[in-house]
Amino acid sequence: MNSDNSLMSANQIYRRLLTYVKPYWPVFLAAIFAMAIFAGTETGVAALMKPLMDGSFVERDNDTIKLIPLLLIGLFLIRGVANFFTSYGLGWIARNIIKNLRAEMFERLITLPTSFYDQNTSGKLMSKLLYDVEQVTTATTDSILILIRDSLTIIGLLAWMIYLNGLLSLIILLTVPLIGLLVYKISYRFRHISKGIQDSMGDVSHICNEIIEGQREVKTFGAQQYEIKRFDKINQLNRRQRMKRVATEAISQPIIQLIAVLGLSGVIYLATLPDMLEKISVGSFISFVTAMFMILTPLKRLTKVNSKLQAGIAAAHSIFSLLDEHPEQDTGTKTIGRTQGDIVYKNVCFSYNPEKGTVLHDISFHAKPGQTIAFVGHSGSGKTTLVSLLARFYRLTSGQILIDGIDINDLALTDLRQQISLVNQQVVLFNDTVANNITYGQKQHISNEQIIAAAKAAHAWDFIERLPDGLATHIGQNGVLLSGGQRQRIAIARALLRDAPILVLDEATASLDTEAERHIQAALEALMKQRTTLVIAHRLSTIEKADQIIVMHNGQIIETGTHTELLEKGQHYAELYRLQFQEKTVVTENK
Numbered sequence: 114m115n116s117d118n119s120l121m122s123a124n125q126i127y128r129r130l131l132t133y134v135k136p137y138w139p140v141f142l143a144a145i146f147a148m149a150i151f152a153g154t155e156t157g158v159a160a161l162m163k164p165l166m167d168g169s170f171v172e173r174d175n176d177t178i179k180l181i182p183l184l185l186i187g188l189f190l191i192r193g194v195a196n197f198f199t200s201y202g203l204g205w206i207a208r209n210i211i212k213n214l215r216a217e218m219f220e221r222l223i224t225l226p227t228s229f230y231d232q233n234t235s236g237k238l239m240s241k242l243l244y245d246v247e248q249v250t251t252a253t254t255d256s257i258l259i260l261i262r263d264s265l266t267i268i269g270l271l272a273w274m275i276y277l278n279g280l281l282s283l284i285i286l287l288t289v290p291l292i293g294l295l296v297y298k299i300s301y302r303f304r305h306i307s308k309g310i311q312d313s314m315g316d317v318s319h320i321c322n323e324i325i326e327g328q329r330e331v332k333t334f335g336a337q338q339y340e341i342k343r344f345d346k347i348n349q350l351n352r353r354q355r356m357k358r359v360a361t362e363a364i365s366q367p368i369i370q371l372i373a374v375l376g377l378s379g380v381i382y383l384a385t386l387p388d389m390l391e392k393i394s395v396g397s398f399i400s401f402v403t404a405m406f407m408i409l410t411p412l413k414r415l416t417k418v419n420s421k422l423q424a425g426i427a428a429a430h431s432i433f434s435l436l437d438e439h440p441e442q443d444t445g446t447k448t449i450g451r452t453q454g455d456i457v458y459k460n461v462c463f464s465y466n467p468e469k470g471t472v473l474h475d476i477s478f479h480a481k482p483g484q485t486i487a488f489v490g491h492s493g494s495g496k497t498t499l500v501s502l503l504a505r506f507y508r509l510t511s512g513q514i515l516i517d518g519i520d521i522n523d524l525a526l527t528d529l530r531q532q533i534s535l536v537n538q539q540v541v542l543f544n545d546t547v548a549n550n551i552t553y554g555q556k557q558h559i560s561n562e563q564i565i566a567a568a569k570a571a572h573a574w575d576f577i578e579r580l581p582d583g584l585a586t587h588i589g590q591n592g593v594l595l596s597g598g599q600r601q602r603i604a605i606a607r608a609l610l611r612d613a614p615i616l617v618l619d620e621a622t623a624s625l626d627t628e629a630e631r632h633i634q635a636a637l638e639a640l641m642k643q644r645t646t647l648v649i650a651h652r653l654s655t656i657e658k659a660d661q662i663i664v665m666h667n668g669q670i671i672e673t674g675t676h677t678e679l680l681e682k683g684q685h686y687a688e689l690y691r692l693q694f695q696e697k698t699v700v701t702e703n704k
């Protein structure tokens with residue numbers, strides 16, 4: 114990840130978070146006001162105990178007897194309204210911030226370079242968008258609620274107790290920090306255990322995910338027992354971690370209560386000393402004890418606030434580190450409209466990661482407008498890498514790529530990419546209708562006739578017509594409801610409609626049956642017509658018709674020429690061809 118933000122301190126993160134609250138400050142102020150009122154009513158409830166006891170039960174004062182129930186109702190009405198405005202106000206701010214953060218993250222994700230996606234798994238990025246954003250806002254709103262409302266409540270109650278009786282308050286001032294310390298220790302342990310639980314939950318979901326995604330592999334490799342054992346280990350670990358938490362929870366509650374009761378006993382003991390008995394009324398005593406108990410809950414929350422804040426800050430750090438990623442560089446300013454499709458690679462060198470060595474060495478070739486250049490070579494020889502440089506998915510280490518004589522780095526990124534249609538090794542379709550997949554990325558309106566024409570040219574219309582809803586059929590996530598060959602033809606139709614002057618084709622290695630192969634071949638020929646095509650070819654028919662074949666080995670060009678020239682040469686290409694041709698005949702004979 115980005116290096117400058119690992120330096121972000123908790124303080125900076127917190128201040129940055131506050132900038133998201135800023136636009137909503139009037140609501141925030143109102144919520145704080147509501148919190149203060151709520152805290153006031155808490156003290157009010159404890160305070161009401163005094164007249165309730167003294168006036169109603171001891172002195173049997175008629176006015177007080179009538180007044181107290183009304184006061185109580187009034188107090189809880191105010192308390193309820195204050196509570197509503199606090200929760201609603203904070204909730205409203207939180208949901209707005211979540212929405213804004215998500216929008217910002219989404220906008221950032223879309224602009225990030227390919228290398229960023231190479232280094233981050235989709236699961237990690239998804240969890241930032243889904244989980245971390247929620248975490249950051251719940252943690253911070255909870256902390257704000259606790260820091261403001263609970264602190265005010267504790268201050269109010271303490272003040273009331275001191276007002277009632279200074280001596281008795283001494284006991285409280287001794288017990289409260291003790292309980293505070295204890296809860297702090299426990300929550301520290303909780304946090305520690307929680308991390309373990311989270312990790313082991315991550316493992317549980319990871320294994321589940323793997324066997325769901327890879328259910329065919331598990332079946333064919335007969336790995337059921339292995340997976341069950343692997344899962345059992347994680348499952349056990351998860352149980353042990355959880356039990357630690359249960360044990361801590363089970364023991365902490367009685368201890369806290371014991372300390373509270375010790376305090377209470379002290380209060381009772383002191384209050385019933387002869388000297389004190391004369392000074393303190395029943396009402397004051399009850400009111401004091403009530404306040405004492407009422408202080409416990411906010412106190413417990415207050416001592417846990419730090420861990421909540423930490424969780425929020427950790428989540429915020431994860432979000433900001435994504436937001437601080439640098440978007441794809443686009444320094445190019447030139448626009449070229451529609452190119453001729455003249456492509457020149459000049460001494461291109463490239464490495465994904467300087468430490469791992471170069472992937473492409475000194476690649477040079479020239480594709481004239483309308484030509485088809487085929488790349489062949491062993492797996493991992495750098496073919497996909499070579500063509501992906503054309504669309505500037507990565508920046509060259511050295512050398513130059515020119516389109517119509519213009520360095521691609523000088524072209525505006527959108528303008529450059531507009532020139533290129535990409536049909537990939539792995540076809541990516543979107544969870545949408547067939548029609549929307551074919552028209553994907555088109556800015557102007559495309560009529561149904563145009564879509565059908567493209568589908569027909571891509572030899573896709575036959576099967577689309579037979580789908581339940583034709584063009585309006587939803588094809589499922591990444592087109593799972595279609596066959597591999599059908600997916601490819603949709604991608605070809607998409608490229609046809611896009612009608613870019615340059616075509617980059619990374620043929621799928623997967624062998625198709627001859628019928629599908631024939632369709633795809635025809636579709637591709639339609640697509641390659643009048644376009645400069647860089648094709649990573651696995652099909653003999655594509656290769657034979659290419660204007661130039663470039664043979665790659667370990668990131669270098671080792672041979673170039675036409676099919677016949679290279680066969681006559683009888684070296685690398687001839688060898689590759691012989692191997693593939695043999696495979697081909699074996700496959701077809703086996704059918």
Ligand SMILES: Nc1ncnc2c1ncn2[C@@H]1O[C@H](COP(=O)(O)OP(=O)(O)OP(=O)(O)O)[C@@H](O)[C@H]1O
Nearest residue numbers: 231465466472490491492493494495496497498499
């Ligand atoms: N995103 C990436 N990050 C780092 N290294 C990569 C990345 N993609 C490919 N490589 C490495 O670059 C080299 C060339 O890979 P490339 O995908 O270009 O090969 P290829 O010729 O297309 O192979 P195939 O025929 O199997 O598709 C390989 O050694 C591979 O490990």
Ligand SMILES: [Mg+2]
Nearest residue numbers: 496497498538
């Ligand atoms: Mg490849």
